[in-house]
Amino acid sequence: MKTGLQTISWRFLRIWQRNWDVYARTWRINFIPPILEPILYLVAFGAGLGYLVGEIPWEGRRIGYAAFIAPGLLSINIMQNSFFETTYTSFVRMYYQKTFDAILATPLNLEEIILGEIVWGATRSLMATAVMLVVLSFFGILSYPSALLILPVAFLGGLAFGAAGMCFTGIIPTIEVFNLPVFLFVTPMFLFSGTFFPLEQLPFWARAIAYGFPLTHIVELCRPAALGVYRSGQVWAVIYLSLFSMVTVPLALFLMRRRLIH
Amino acid sequence: MTQLAPVIAAANLTKRFGDFTAVDGITFAIFPGECFGFLGPNGAGKTSTIRMLYGFYPLSAGSLEIFGRDLHHNLREVKYKIGVCQQDNNLDPDLSVRENLLVFARYFDLVREKAEARAQELLDFFGLIHKQDARIPELSGGMQRRLVVARALINDPTLLVLDEPTTGLDPQSRHQLWEKLRQLKARGLCILLTTHYMDEAAQMCDRLMIMDQGRILVEGAPLDLIGRYIGGNVIEVEEPGGELLEFLKGEGISSETESTRLLIYTADGEALFRRISQQYCSAGCTLRQATLEDVFLKLTGRGLRE
Ligand SMILES: Nc1ncnc2c1ncn2[C@@H]1O[C@H](COP(=O)(O)OP(=O)(O)O)[C@@H](O)[C@H]1O
Ligand SMILES: [Mg+2]
Numbered sequence: 042m043k044t045g046l047q048t049i050s051w052r053f054l055r056i057w058q059r060n061w062d063v064y065a066r067t068w069r070i071n072f073i074p075p076i077l078e079p080i081l082y083l084v085a086f087g088a089g090l091g092y093l094v095g096e097i098p099w100e101g102r103r104i105g106y107a108a109f110i111a112p113g114l115l116s117i118n119i120m121q122n123s124f125f126e127t128t129y130t131s132f133v134r135m136y137y138q139k140t141f142d143a144i145l146a147t148p149l150n151l152e153e154i155i156l157g158e159i160v161w162g163a164t165r166s167l168m169a170t171a172v173m174l175v176v177l178s179f180f181g182i183l184s185y186p187s188a189l190l191i192l193p194v195a196f197l198g199g200l201a202f203g204a205a206g207m208c209f210t211g212i213i214p215t216i217e218v219f220n221l222p223v224f225l226f227v228t229p230m231f232l233f234s235g236t237f238f239p240l241e242q243l244p245f246w247a248r249a250i251a252y253g254f255p256l257t258h259i260v261e262l263c264r265p266a267a268l269g270v271y272r273s274g275q276v277w278a279v280i281y282l283s284l285f286s287m288v289t290v291p292l293a294l295f296l297m298r299r300r301l302i303h
Numbered sequence: 304m305t306q307l308a309p310v311i312a313a314a315n316l317t318k319r320f321g322d323f324t325a326v327d328g329i330t331f332a333i334f335p336g337e338c339f340g341f342l343g344p345n346g347a348g349k350t351s352t353i354r355m356l357y358g359f360y361p362l363s364a365g366s367l368e369i370f371g372r373d374l375h376h377n378l379r380e381v382k383y384k385i386g387v388c389q390q391d392n393n394l395d396p397d398l399s400v401r402e403n404l405l406v407f408a409r410y411f412d413l414v415r416e417k418a419e420a421r422a423q424e425l426l427d428f429f430g431l432i433h434k435q436d437a438r439i440p441e442l443s444g445g446m447q448r449r450l451v452v453a454r455a456l457i458n459d460p461t462l463l464v465l466d467e468p469t470t471g472l473d474p475q476s477r478h479q480l481w482e483k484l485r486q487l488k489a490r491g492l493c494i495l496l497t498t499h500y501m502d503e504a505a506q507m508c509d510r511l512m513i514m515d516q517g518r519i520l521v522e523g524a525p526l527d528l529i530g531r532y533i534g535g536n537v538i539e540v541e542e543p544g545g546e547l548l549e550f551l552k553g554e555g556i557s558s559e560t561e562s563t564r565l566l567i568y569t570a571d572g573e574a575l576f577r578r579i580s581q582q583y584c585s586a587g588c589t590l591r592q593a594t595l596e597d598v599f600l601k602l603t604g605r606g607l608r609e
Contacts (some may be wrong), residue, residue, distance in 0.1 A: 052410075059406050063397040139393035146357045146387035147410035147458075148379045303320060303360060 049152045056149070056157020057164065064165075075122075075169040079114050079176050086110055086237065087180075099239055100270065108182040112263035113236030115173055115191055116198070119263075120256050122169045123162035123199035124227060127206035127293075128219050131158050135210065141301065155297045159203040159290060166199025167192060184269030191266050198259040201282050204289035205255070211296025230256040235264075255285050307335050308371050310462050310493045311356065315365035318351045318517075325351040327517035328365065333495060338488050340504045340511030341497040342595075344603050348517040349497040350390050353466050356495075357387050370461065383411060386455035390466040390497075392447050394439045400450060401426065401435040404457055411458040418457070425453040429483060445476025452480065456487075463487065465496040469503070481507065501596040505529075513602055520602045525595050532601055533593035536572025538579060540565040541586035550583065561605060568593065568601075 064071060087107030096103040134140040141154050170191060177183050209222045233247070234240075234256035240248050251257050258278035265272050309332040318326040326348040333339045341349045354360040355367060358378045367374045369381045395403050401422055408418035426432045429449040434442060442450065452468060468484070469477040481503050488494055488507065498504050504511055505525040512522040521528060529535075540547065543565040551558050551567065556575070558567040569575050576590040 055410050058409060059395075062402065062406060066397075138396055139389075139391055140395055142359070142389060142391070143393040143395070143407075143454075144410060145359050146382065146385070146389065146455075147407065148382045148412070149410055150379070 048150075049156060052149050053153040053157035053160065056144070056154050057161050060158075060161040061164075071168075072172055075118060075172040076176055078118065079111070079173050082110070082114050083107055083177075083180060097239065099264075100272070104268065105182070107180065108268065109239075109264075110237055111177050111180070111182045112191075112267040113234075113260055115170060115177070115195075115267070116234070116256060116259040116263045117231055117236060118169055118173055119166045119195045119198040119259055120202045120227065120230065122166040123159075123203035124206040126162040126165050127158055127203045128210055128213075128222070129216065131162075131207065132210050132213065132216050132219070134158075135301070136216070151298055151301060152294050155207060155294050156290070159200065159207055159293060162203030162206065163196050163199030166202070167195045170195035183267050187266050187269045187271070189266075191263050194259060194262045194266070197279070197282050197286070198255070198262075201255050201286045201289065204286055204293045207293035208289055208296055211293060211300050230254045235260045255282060258282050309334050309368075310337075310370060311495070312368040312371075313352075313365065314367075316352065316355060316362065316367060317364035318348070318355060318360055319363040324517055326355070329514070329517070329519050331512060331519065331522065333493065335493055336491045337509045338494040338496070338507050340508035341495070341514060342499075342501070342504060342511055342599060343497075343514035346516075347514040347603075349514060350466055351517075352514075353387075353464055353495075353497065356464060357382060357385055383458065384461045386458060386460035386463045388448075388451045388455040388463075388465045388468055390470075392451060394447060394450060394454070396439045399436050399438060400431060400442070403439070403450060404454055407454050408457045413458070421457055421459070425456055429453045430479075443476070445472050445479065448472060448476070449480060449483070452483070461493060463492055463494045465494065467497050467499070469498060469500060477503075501594060501599055505595040513599060515603045521598075528598050529593050529595060530570075532598045533568045534570035534572075535593055536569050536576070536590055537593050537597055538567040538569065538572065538576050538588060538590050540567065540579065540584060540588040544583060544585065547579065547583035559601065566597070568597070 087105075087110060091106030094106045097106055097109045099109060141151070144154055145151060174183065174188060174191060178185075205226075209219065213219060233243070233251050234254050235251070236256070240251050240257070243251065258281045261278040262275055265275060311331075311333040313332070314330050315328045316326055316330070317324070317328050329348075329352065341352065343349055351360060355362055356369065356374075358374060362375070370384060372381060374381055395406065398406055404422040404425060405418050408421060413421065426435055429452065431446060431450060431453065434446060439447065439450075448468060452465065455463060455465070465484075469480055472480065477500070484494065484496075484507065496504075496507070508525060510522065510524050511528075513520045513528075521532070523531070542563055543560075547565070556567060556569060558565055560566075567575070567579070572590050576588075580588050
């Protein structure tokens with residue numbers, strides 16, 4: 042019997058709280074990647090590669106390579122934090138730790154559990170972004186206060202990627218198979234979303250594909266905010282990410298119900 | 304007891320997985336203050352039945368009322384008053400012992416002070432207070448199982464459901480847990496449990512049912528079942544001769560062969576035992592009380608299930 046989507050109440054916040062409690066225990070470890078990653082990338086790409094690349098043309102100006110990739114790094118960080126949270130980490134909780142089974146015997150229902158996981162994934166993106174913003178500020182390549190707009194973008198982008206990750210968790214047979222979406226979904230976006238070079242470098246067809254990637258739209262929002270430029274195209278990126286989430290969140294709930302409730 | 308409204312009323316409860324029927328139209332009722340046992344070999348459908356009780360498995364057919372309310376439409380309200388100890392140990396390994404209780408309390412909307420007090424009480428009751436800050440993998444099997452039961456009690460439930468609470472524990476841990484359950488029962492808690500330990504089921508359960516292949520074979524009080532299906536005693540005869548078998552056949556006494564042994568079921572053990580041991584016993588024979596295990600094996604057979 043398929044009962045469809047159950048009513049979702051505020052109780053999904055209980056799952057968020059549970060994950061927060063666990064996170065708070067190990068926060069020191071959780072803070073290391075968002076601190077170290079931008080430094081490593083900026084040293085390798087900004088100083089190393091940037092020396093060869095020089096300045097990059099963007100929106101009619103020329104900007105340093107480090108300043109160009111910094112918002113790309115922030116965007117990748119947004120994608121990875123929520124996506125890895127709702128794939129590998131949620132899968133471990135669901136499959137190995139049977140945490141969801143235990144919670145299903147309490148007043149929460151499955152939809153609340155899954156929504157709580159996705160919102161938690163978005164929160165991880167938000168927190169990691171905040172840490173990374175602080176680190177990048179020391180390099181003097183962020184323009185304030187507009188760079189603060191990256192925080193709500195982190196939550197929205199985290200929601201989109203958290204829900205997409207949860208969709209994969211709903212259909213993946215074993216944890217090793219996550220390699221597939223990482224290779225086919227995350228890696229191409231990592232490289233071809235305007236993160237490390239302007240999309241204008243690509244042929245038209247490739248650019249068209251790139252605009253289908255959610256990461257491209259996160260970059261579209263982060264780069265102007267980081268550089269202190271306001272553009273009109275950004276509203277489309279917000280609409281895209283909202284629509285993407287409005288499809289993937291219900292899809293994730295549906296797939297997880299199909300997976301767990303027989 | 305039957306004047307009271309039942310805690311659980313299941314009618315024609317059915318669970319199918321594709322073409323396979325795991326629970327095949329069972330009907331039973333459990334009353335307040337009662338301890339009710341589900342017995343049955345592996346695969347009998349005990350866990351599937353329990354999973355329907357807390358809404359984990361939707362019903363394929365039949366109806367289920369808990370606390371007098373239809374489960375399907377009142378699932379959340381009903382779950383506030385049930386405590387469940389699932390068959391798998393699904394404690395949260397990311398949290399400490401105490402945190403496991405506190406986080407669970409939050410799922411039931413207990414406010415912080417009340418949750419703290421309740422956790423303290425349960426850690427005391429189950430002898431886990433010295434381990435309150437330990438991580439789950441540091442606990443022995445018996446401690447983990449006690450913590451799962453403690454967690455199931457965090458919401459002060461009206462109905463406690465335990466799926467094989469003592470399986471895999473050493474005898475000391477098992478007895479300790481059964482002792483705790485007896486105390487809970489004495490306080491009037493309604494308990495539903497599944498177990499493979501017949502002696503303990505016979506002691507604990509007011510009533511029980513034996514299931515096999517998704518159906519209820521029998522239901523009743525342990526002593527009644529023993530009386531009804533076995534009689535009072537069992538005489539075990541090693542390497543029985545043909546004469547004994549003929550004698551039993553002539554007298555119409557029921558018996559069963561188990562490899563080299565013959566089990567004779569009788570209400571009037573002593574007289575028959577004297578007669579058999581004097582006349583027909585060459586290799587060895589013993590008289591003992593009939594047990595629930597005899598009933599179980601008689602009804603479900605001796606073949607392996609897995
Ligand atoms: N989710 C499921 N999908 C398919 N078959 C299942 C599922 N859950 C249980 N079964 C089958 O239903 C039967 C009863 O299982 P279960 O209720 O776990 O029995 P018990 O707890 O008495 O050992 C078994 O044959 C089992 O394989
Ligand atoms: Mg079972």
